[in-house]
Amino acid sequence: MKYLFILLSTSLLSACTDTNTQSKSSENDTSSANNSTVYSEKETTKRWYSTTDVQMGKKVFLANCAACHGDQAQGLVKDWKQTLDNGKYPAPPLNGSAHAWHHPLKILNRTIVYGGIPLGGTMPGFKDKLSQTERLQAIAYFQNFWSDEIYQAWLSRGGLK
Template sequence: MMRVVKILLGVFLVALISGCGEEKVDGRWYTQAQVERGKTVFTENCASCHGRSAQGRTSNWREPQADGAYPPPPLNGSAHAWHHSFDMLMRTINKGGAAIGGQMPGFEDQLSEDDKEASIAYFQSQWDQQIYDAWLDRGGL
């Protein structure tokens, strides 16, 4: 009996250590733990420009401002972020938005790769399934 308990405990510990217990959210690429971490990262680094729930801060994000730069768009699926692949989203986080007409600073040296991925997980968690599926169909991953 003790041998069976030890085997079951060993299997449980291996599963726990390997992360097998972390399920993807609704079949998406990220876990709930990433979304929760991403909410903190997003709130601390992105929300002042993109809104606390990634809803954006202005309704006219498609129009350049007086200085010619575009305002930060919503990232909640109501704007164009879903048109961009995961790699493009990461590149924008790393390098900033100047190359695509914005003013977003780069976070390459400020955030870990895990934090950047978590921030994407958070704002993608705001996307409905239809938007997420369209992103996948466009080659999002």
């Protein structure tokens, strides 16, 4: 009975998720370069990105993001909510332990494009450095560290909208 409930729940979750919706705007395009789907360790939550996206995203992230966000998106300071000596906040963790999961994919992408400087932060924009595909792959890499619970919360907040 327990396995039937899990199977039924998984089927219902899959049926309710529209993973084929693609935005016409290249800045908001969330289509994956590869059709293989990434599942969490429990294989219950289907993710929008592929295994290849995560692998490529790791390269992009390590080359462009890890110096401030950590090599596994864990952040580099103990308390990312506390200002630094310069009055600015440090780069937050992106591994699901901070607030990145509160923002939909298009806002995460926009943050990479324009950076945080216009909002008083220190993150530079990567509009001219990273392609749309590379930005999405970097997001896939750090979302890969999110637990099922965090990823589900992100989805319910409209993460793919």
